[in-house]
Amino acid sequence: MQWDIVIGLEIHVxxxxxxxxxxxxxxxxxxxxNTQASAIDLAMPGTLPVPNEQAFRYAVMFGLAVDAExxxxxxxxxxxxxxxxxxxxxxxTQMDHPIVGPGFVDVDLADxxxxxVRIHHAHLEEDAGKSLHEDYHGMTGxxxxxxxxxxxxxxxEPDMTSAExxxxxxxxxxxxxTSLGICDxxxxxxxxxxxxxxxxxxxxxxxxxxxxxxxxxxxxxxxEQAIAHEVERQMDILEDGGQVVQETRLYNGERDESRSMRxxxxxxxYRYFPCPDLLPVVIDDAFIQSARDLLPELxxxxxxxxxEQYGLNDYDAGLLSADARLAxxxxxxxxxxxxxKLAANWVLGEFSAWLNAEDKTVSEAPITGLQLGQLVARxxxxxxxxxxxxxxxxxxxxxxxxNADAVIESQGLKQVSDTGALEKMVDDVLAEMxxxxxxxxxxxxxxxxxxxxxxxxxxxxxxxKGQGNPKLFNEILVRKLGG
Amino acid sequence: xxxxxVAELSRDLxxxxxxxxxLTRDFLDRIKSEDTKYNSFITxxxxxxxxxxxxxxxxxxxxxxxxxxxxxxxxxxxxxTEGVATTAGSKMLANxxxxxxxxxxxxxxxxxxxCLGKTNMDEFAMGSSxxxxxxxxxxxxxxLSNEQKRVPGGSSGGSAAAVAARLVPAATATxxxxxxxxxxALCGITGLKPTYGRVSRYGIIxxxxxxxxxxxxxxxxxxxxxxxxxxxGFDPKDSTCVDRAVPDYTATLNEPLKGLKIGLPKEYFSDxxxxxxxxxxxxxxKEYEALGATVKEVSLPNARLAVAAYYVIAPAEASxxxxxxxxxxxxxxxENPKDLDDLxxxxxxxxxxxxxxxxxxxxxxxxxxxxxxxxxxKAQKVRRLIQQDFINAFKDVDVLMxxxxxxxxxxxxxxxxxxxxxxxxxxxxxxxxxxGVPAMSVPxxxxxGLPVGLQIIGDYFDEAxxxxxxxxxxxxxxxxxxxxx
Numbered sequence: 001m002q003w004d005i006v007i008g009l010e011i012h013v014x015x016x017x018x019x020x021x022x023x024x025x026x027x028x029x030x031x032x033x034n035t036q037a038s039a040i041d042l043a044m045p046g047t048l049p050v051p052n053e054q055a056f057r058y059a060v061m062f063g064l065a066v067d068a069e070x071x072x073x074x075x076x077x078x079x080x081x082x083x084x085x086x087x088x089x090x091x092x093t094q095m096d097h098p099i100v101g102p103g104f105v106d107v108d109l110a111d112x113x114x115x116x117v118r119i120h121h122a123h124l125e126e127d128a129g130k131s132l133h134e135d136y137h138g139m140t141g142x143x144x145x146x147x148x149x150x151x152x153x154x155x156x157e158p159d160m161t162s163a164e165x166x167x168x169x170x171x172x173x174x175x176x177x178t179s180l181g182i183c184d185x186x187x188x189x190x191x192x193x194x195x196x197x198x199x200x201x202x203x204x205x206x207x208x209x210x211x212x213x214x215x216x217x218x219x220x221x222x223x224e225q226a227i228a229h230e231v232e233r234q235m236d237i238l239e240d241g242g243q244v245v246q247e248t249r250l251y252n253g254e255r256d257e258s259r260s261m262r263x264x265x266x267x268x269x270y271r272y273f274p275c276p277d278l279l280p281v282v283i284d285d286a287f288i289q290s291a292r293d294l295l296p297e298l299x300x301x302x303x304x305x306x307x308e309q310y311g312l313n314d315y316d317a318g319l320l321s322a323d324a325r326l327a328x329x330x331x332x333x334x335x336x337x338x339x340x341k342l343a344a345n346w347v348l349g350e351f352s353a354w355l356n357a358e359d360k361t362v363s364e365a366p367i368t369g370l371q372l373g374q375l376v377a378r379x380x381x382x383x384x385x386x387x388x389x390x391x392x393x394x395x396x397x398x399x400x401x402x403n404a405d406a407v408i409e410s411q412g413l414k415q416v417s418d419t420g421a422l423e424k425m426v427d428d429v430l431a432e433m434x435x436x437x438x439x440x441x442x443x444x445x446x447x448x449x450x451x452x453x454x455x456x457x458x459x460x461x462x463x464x465k466g467q468g469n470p471k472l473f474n475e476i477l478v479r480k481l482g483g
Numbered sequence: 484x485x486x487x488x489v490a491e492l493s494r495d496l497x498x499x500x501x502x503x504x505x506l507t508r509d510f511l512d513r514i515k516s517e518d519t520k521y522n523s524f525i526t527x528x529x530x531x532x533x534x535x536x537x538x539x540x541x542x543x544x545x546x547x548x549x550x551x552x553x554x555x556x557x558x559x560x561x562x563x564t565e566g567v568a569t570t571a572g573s574k575m576l577a578n579x580x581x582x583x584x585x586x587x588x589x590x591x592x593x594x595x596x597x598c599l600g601k602t603n604m605d606e607f608a609m610g611s612s613x614x615x616x617x618x619x620x621x622x623x624x625x626x627l628s629n630e631q632k633r634v635p636g637g638s639s640g641g642s643a644a645a646v647a648a649r650l651v652p653a654a655t656a657t658x659x660x661x662x663x664x665x666x667x668a669l670c671g672i673t674g675l676k677p678t679y680g681r682v683s684r685y686g687i688i689x690x691x692x693x694x695x696x697x698x699x700x701x702x703x704x705x706x707x708x709x710x711x712x713x714x715x716g717f718d719p720k721d722s723t724c725v726d727r728a729v730p731d732y733t734a735t736l737n738e739p740l741k742g743l744k745i746g747l748p749k750e751y752f753s754d755x756x757x758x759x760x761x762x763x764x765x766x767x768x769k770e771y772e773a774l775g776a777t778v779k780e781v782s783l784p785n786a787r788l789a790v791a792a793y794y795v796i797a798p799a800e801a802s803x804x805x806x807x808x809x810x811x812x813x814x815x816x817x818e819n820p821k822d823l824d825d826l827x828x829x830x831x832x833x834x835x836x837x838x839x840x841x842x843x844x845x846x847x848x849x850x851x852x853x854x855x856x857x858x859x860x861k862a863q864k865v866r867r868l869i870q871q872d873f874i875n876a877f878k879d880v881d882v883l884m885x886x887x888x889x890x891x892x893x894x895x896x897x898x899x900x901x902x903x904x905x906x907x908x909x910x911x912x913x914x915x916x917x918x919g920v921p922a923m924s925v926p927x928x929x930x931x932g933l934p935v936g937l938q939i940i941g942d943y944f945d946e947a948x949x950x951x952x953x954x955x956x957x958x959x960x961x962x963x964x965x966x967x968x
Contacts, residue, residue, distance in 0.1 A: 271852075
C-alpha cells in the first residue's frame with residue numbers, strides 16, 4: 001500500500017531577551033546552577049509575575065515576519081501540572097488568545113519547488129527549569145536558571161508531507177528567527193527545540209490517521225532521522241494491520257531508537273484557565289508599528305537582493321542569505337574583496353569547510369569578513385594564486401597573522417607578474433621543449449591546442465617556483481607559440 | 484496608653500510624651516500578659532520591634548519623622564516580612580522565613596512604623612472563623628464574660644482580635660470574600676477592603692488572586708485612613724495594581740455628609756438576617772439621615788448568585804496558586820519520600836489542613852476537562868453580571884449600606900462541621916470582592932452584647948468617601964470605643 005505522510009511541527013523558540021519573561025533575572029546560558037533564579041522564578045510565596053515588554057515585541061516581530069495577524073488582546077493562562085523543575089506547579093502560557101494568529105512561511109526545496117507551510121498560531125510562554133539526572137548519586141538536581149526564559153511556541157498546520165519539507169521548514173524558521181535577532185538559534189543549547197507530529201494515511205485519502213508526537217529534537221539531522229524512523233515504525237504497524245497509538249514519543253538520535261513517553265490516556269488534564277495575576281495585554285497599533293520599525297531584512301528579501309546586487313545564482317544566494325550571521329559575513333567579505341562571486345565561493349567553500357571541520361558557528365570563526373575580503377581582493381588582482389590563497393587562509397584561521405598581505409609577504413606567496421621576467425622563463429622553457437612546440441604549431445583544432453598549453457604550465461610553474469602568474473604565463477605562451 | 488488611637492499615639496510621640504521604645508515595650512508586655520486568652524499572634528518579633536523602635540526614636544530626634552514613625556502595629560501573617568516567619572496560618576509554611584519584604588511591608592518599614600509581630604489567621608486565608616489555623620483558633624475578646632469562647636471571624640481573625648483587645652492600635656489584613664469586614668464586625672472594630680488594584684499584592688501570600696486585596700484594621704476610621712495613606716499606590720511588581728494618584732485619605736474625613744445618597748440593597752435585608760441585626764443596621768442608617776444623607780432602596784439583582792460564583796472562582800484560583808507548595812523548594816516536606824509522587828502527595832496531604840484541601844479539590848474539579856464551561860466559565864459570567872449590578876447602583880447613589888454578617892460572633896465549633904453554613908457567613912460581603920469595589924465595616928451597635936457591623940460599599944476608588952462617611956458616623960456614635968466584655 002502507498003501512504004501519504006502528514007507532518008505538523010511545534011517549535012519552542014527561546015527569545016533572546018536579556019531578562020526572563022516574568023522576572024528581572026538574567027537569561028544568560030551557562031551560569032552555575034540556580035544562580036539566575038530569583039524569588040519570583042522560584043515561585044516563592046507572595047511573589048508575582050510581571051510581563052517583560054521586550055518578549056511581546058519579539059513575538060510581534062515574529063508575527064509580522066510570517067504575515068500573521070497579531071492578537072490584539074493577549075491573555076496568559078495557567079497550565080497546571082506538577083514537576084520539580086516547574087516551580088509554580090503551573091506553567092504560564094497562552095491558550096485561547098495567543099499573541100500571533102494564523103500566518104505562513106514559504107520554503108524553497110532542493111528541486112526548485114516552493115512549499116507554503118501555514119502557521120496555526122504562535123504563543124508566548126515561560127520555559128521550565130532543568131532536571132539533572134546525572135552526577136547526583138541517584139538523586140535528581142534541579143537547576144532553575146532556565147525557568148522563566150521567554151519562549152514562543154510556534155504551531156504549524158499539518159502541511160508537510162516529507163522529512164525534506166519538514167527539515168526545510170525548520171531551517172527556514174531558524175533562519176527567520178535568527179535574522180530577526182529574536183533568538184540566538186543555538187540548537188545545541190536548546191534555543192530552538194522541535195516537536196514533530198506525524199501520521200500516515202492511505203495515499204489520496206482525506207481522513208487523517210492517528211498521530212504521534214516526537215518531542216524535543218534539537219538538531220536538523222536528528223529531526224530528519226526521527227521522521228524517517230517514525231514513518232517507518234508507523235508504516236510497519238499499519239501494514240501489519242495494526243493501529244497506531246496516539247502518544248508522545250522520545251527519540252534517541254545516537255541509537256536511532258524511539259520509545260513511548262506517555263499515551264493519550266496518561267496525558268495530564270492541564271486545567272487551563274486565565275492567569276489572574278496577569279491582566280490581558282492590549283497590543284495597539286503603535287506597539288505593532290514600533291515592532292515593524294525594528295524588522296531587519298528577512299531571508300527571502302535578502303536572497304533576492306544577493307542575486308540582484310552581487311549577481312549570485314539562486315543556489316548560492318539561498319545558502320548565503322539563510323543565516324543572518326553568514327549573510328553579514330559574506331557581505332563584509334564581498335565589500336573588501338572586490339569580486340562578489342569570488343567572495344561567495346570562498347565563504348561557501350573554504351570558510352564553511354573550516355567551520356564544519358572544527359564544529360564552529362559563524363560568530364565563533366577566528367577569521368573576520370574583513371580579513372577574508374582582503375584575501376579575496378588579492379586573489380582577484382592576481383597577487384596570489386588560489387592554491388597560495390589557501391595557505392594564507394589557513395594562517396589567518398590559525399591566528400598566525402591577522403592580515404592577508406602580511407602572510408603573502410612572509411610566506412613568499414606573491415605571484416610574479418613582471419612580464420619581462422615571465423617572458424624570459426617562457427623563452428627558456430620553449431627552447432627546452434622543441435618537439436612539443438612543433439606539435440602545437442601543427443595542430444589545427446583550437447580546443448586541442450588549448451589543452452596542449454597545459455603541458456608547458458608545469459615546467460613554467462616549476463621554473464617560477466610556483467609564483468608565476470598562471471594567467472600571464474598563458475597569455476605569453478599563446479602569443480609566442482602562435483607567432 | 485493602649486486605648487489610644489494611632490492618631491493619638493502619633494501626637495504623643497511627636498510631643499515627646501512617650502518614646503517609641505516605651506510604647507513598644509508597653510504593647511509587647513500587654514501581648515505577653517493578655518494574648519494567652521486570644522491566641523491572636525502567631526509570632527511576636529520582640530527583638531526586631533525594639534530595635535525598630537529605637538531606630539524610630541532616633542529618626543524622630545533627627546527631625547525625619549512621619550505620622551507612623553515609632554507607632555506599633557501588627558501584620559497579618561499573610562504579609563511577607565523579611566527575616567520574620569510568615570506562615571499563612573499553615574503547617575505548610577510554619578518554617579518559612581521570607582528573604583524579602585512585600586510592598587506593603589516595605590511601605591510600613593519605610594514610614595518608620597514598628598511591627599510587633601504577625602497575627603493569626605485562617606489557613607491560607609480560607610475561613611470565616613479563624614478556626615482553620617494550624618496555630619490554633621483565635622478567641623474573640625467579646626463574649627468572654629459569658630464564659631463562651633466565640634470566634635473573631637476570619638480569615639483576619641487575629642488582626643481583628645488583637646486590635647479589639649488593645650494589643651495593637653492597628654493591624655494589616657486581607658479580604659478575599661469578607662476577611663477584613665466580617666472579623667472587624669464580629670470584633671467591633673473598623674476595617675476597610677480597598678478597591679481591587681488600590682494596594683499592591685506583591686508579598687501577600689496569594690489564595691485567590693483576582694479577589695484578594697490588602698487592607699486596614701483599626702478602631703477608628705481616621706486610623707484606617709492613616710494606614711491606607713501608606714498602603715495605597717501603584718507598584719510595578721504587581722501587574723494587577725492600578726496606576727492612579729493616591730489622595731490624602733485624612734484630608735476629606737471632616738467633609739459634611741449633607742446630600743450623601745445612600746442606597747440600601749433590598750437583597751441584603753432578606754430573611755437571612757435576624758430582626759435584631761436588621762434593627763441595628765437600620766438604626767445606623769437613621770444616624771446618617773440625621774447627618775443629612777438621603778436613603779433609598781436599590782437592587783443588586785444578581786447578588787444572590789455571589790456565594791455560588793465565589794466558591795467556584797476562588798477555589799479554582801487557589802488550586803493553581805497553592806500548587807507551588809510541593810515540598811521541593813521551601814516550606815514543609817514529608818519525611819523520607821519514596822519517590823516523586825510520594826513526595827507530592829504526602830507533603831500536601833500532611834502540610835495542608837482540611838479546609839485548604841477541600842478548596843483545592845473543588846477548584847481542581849471546577850477546572851477539569853468537561854466541567855470548565857459549566858462551572859468556571861459560568862461563574863465568570865455571573866461575576867460580570869454582579870459587577871454590572873454595582874455599576875448600575877452607583878449611577879443612582881453614592882454608597883451602599885448593609886449588614887456585614889447575618890449574625891454576630893458565634894461560638895467556636897458551632898459551624899466548623901458545616902462548610903456551607905460557614906460559607907454563608909460571607910453572604911453580604913462576597914459580592915464586593917467579585918466586583919472589586921471598596922467596602923468597609925463600621926461598628927454600629929450590639930446584639931446580645933456582641934458587636935454588629937455596618938457595611939458601607941463604595942464605587943471604584945471611592946475609599947475617601949467611605950472613610951469620610953465612617954468618620955462622620957464615629958463623631959456622633961461611640962460603638963467603636965466600646966471595650967470588649
